Amino acid sequence: MNMHVATAETETWQFELDALVTHRDGPMPSLVLSRIRTSRGDEVYGVRSFATVDPNRDRIIMGAALKPIDDAAWEICLLAGTPLDPRIARPLPQ
DSSP, X not given: OOOOOOOTTTXXXXXXXXXXXXXXXXXXXXXXXXXXXXXXXXXXXXXEEOBSSOSOOEEEEEGGGEEEOOHHHHHTBTTTTSTXXXXXXXXXXX
């Protein structure tokens, strides 16, 4: 049986683990928790939503439907304005 295993060093992904993403059709601020490739090579991501109102926090979604987080998604994101918000400048260590 021929089997090809891609290692972490050789695989490239649209999004890294822990990346903040949103849906391409509307705001859905989310964190990438997992990722796999289908047998056809499509990327599938497991994400957790950080929208202020979202009855379905955890989703499995095709990578083609995701994009990097944008301003519209930040407007409804639970992380906005908290110490976990990467847009907030951190003070330099003294």
